[in-house]
Amino acid sequence: MTYQKGRIRREDIISAAAVVYGEAGYHGSSLREIAKRVGMSHAGLLYYFPTKEALLAAVLERRDAEDSEREQLAAAPGLGVLRNFVALAEHNVRHPGIVDLYSRLAAEAVAPDHPAHEYFERHYRQARESVIGSFRVLASTGELREGVDPEFAALTFIALMDGLQVQWLTTPGDVDLVGSLRFYLGSLLTVPLDPEA
Amino acid sequence: MTYQKGRIRREDIISAAAVVYGEAGYHGSSLREIAKRVGMSHAGLLYYFPTKEALLAAVLERRDAEDSEREQLAAAPGLGVLRNFVALAEHNVRHPGIVDLYSRLAAEAVAPDHPAHEYFERHYRQARESVIGSFRVLASTGELREGVDPEFAALTFIALMDGLQVQWLTTPGDVDLVGSLRFYLGSLLTVPLDPEA
DNA sequence: CCTACCGATCGGTAGG
DNA sequence: CCTACCGATCGGTAGG
Numbered sequence A, B: 001m002t003y004q005k006g007r008i009r010r011e012d013i014i015s016a017a018a019v020v021y022g023e024a025g026y027h028g029s030s031l032r033e034i035a036k037r038v039g040m041s042h043a044g045l046l047y048y049f050p051t052k053e054a055l056l057a058a059v060l061e062r063r064d065a066e067d068s069e070r071e072q073l074a075a076a077p078g079l080g081v082l083r084n085f086v087a088l089a090e091h092n093v094r095h096p097g098i099v100d101l102y103s104r105l106a107a108e109a110v111a112p113d114h115p116a117h118e119y120f121e122r123h124y125r126q127a128r129e130s131v132i133g134s135f136r137v138l139a140s141t142g143e144l145r146e147g148v149d150p151e152f153a154a155l156t157f158i159a160l161m162d163g164l165q166v167q168w169l170t171t172p173g174d175v176d177l178v179g180s181l182r183f184y185l186g187s188l189l190t191v192p193l194d195p196e197a
Numbered sequence C, D: 001c002c003t004a005c006c007g008a009t010c011g012g013t014a015g016g
Helices: A004-024 A031-038 A042-048 A052-071 A079-094 A096-108 A117-140 A150-170 A177-188 B004-024 B031-038 B042-048 B052-071 B079-094 B096-108 B117-140 B150-170 B177-188
Strands: none
Touching: A004 A031, A004 A042, A004 A052, A004 A096, A031 A042, A031 A052, A052 A079, A052 A096, A079 A096, A079 A117, A079 A150, A079 A177, A096 A150, A096 B096, A096 B150, A117 A150, A117 B150, A150 A177, A150 B096, A150 B117, A150 B150, A150 B177, A177 B150, A177 B177, B004 B031, B004 B042, B004 B052, B004 B096, B031 B042, B031 B052, B052 B079, B052 B096, B079 B096, B079 B117, B079 B150, B079 B177, B096 B150, B117 B150, B150 B177
């Protein structure tokens, strides 16, 4: 009971921060703007998160937690992992704010001294490893087209997701996020991604 | 003769701005930092470019001019256009600063009110149209694999280039920019990209 | 949690 | 081109 209100307040702040980061990036966001959206002063916000960076860390932490939860990504390497990524894209299309946040931060964090730089290094490595493993399994069962290198396939698959998101945000009407992903997988696999109806 | 020095000075400022934008993005850059790198005061810089936005416009203008020059991209739709893109990637690998600039600005400019937003809208549309046309030609000559949709192929090709660049900047050792592009084209085409030796 | 404040930095202007 | 300045905004702290 006792810390309940504080915990809710913290969650509200994290949510507001995620939205503002998506709109303006991390460096482009101010504690005052985030605080205003949850109805407090920026000094009040600093009572919950001692620094600007601490708030960013909390946002990234919650994103990871949400991802793990949705994925149950324990999914064994193979088609299931790829289906999970497509499902993630479907989820993202319905929640553009997540795409905003992710794309803005990823691009900003290219700078080695950005506080989210290590987070994204880790993120890319993990994503690639997971996808490489899946393509390797598919190769061994003949579900990957002849001559397709699992490592290139994985690297380009991840890059494609990221590039599509930026392009989708810039010219939304011109980009079919999920369709493009399926198209690409179709060009690599010898079997349909989804079980036939 | 007369305006020679001023023109050179302007070029110096634009070059410095491009570097700083690549490091810190547009919003993250200050006129004072750019001015310092060319050895003048920020007020002096504003003598050459009346506002921060005017300097950004000049940077983008010069980029376009350089692109057109290198491309002679009048290259007729078809394999030549795709080869040009691969050549661009080869050029970029040797000039990471260009990739920094482009990736940072593109991501920032996702925001509709960003001063470079329209520039990137135009940029994406043009790139897509050029590549779509080329894939259509290749389809008509049987050089595109059966069942590959030219529009999806073009959209994903552009997205892949952008996504690869961000990932390359974040984890340079793990990403083969040019190889990934060739891999991708290889999975779409029925003919080699380059004429056999 | 708030008010009030700090030092730093920003883009831009005045006036030469 | 420079010095000097302006108003605005920033993250963070003091003190309650």
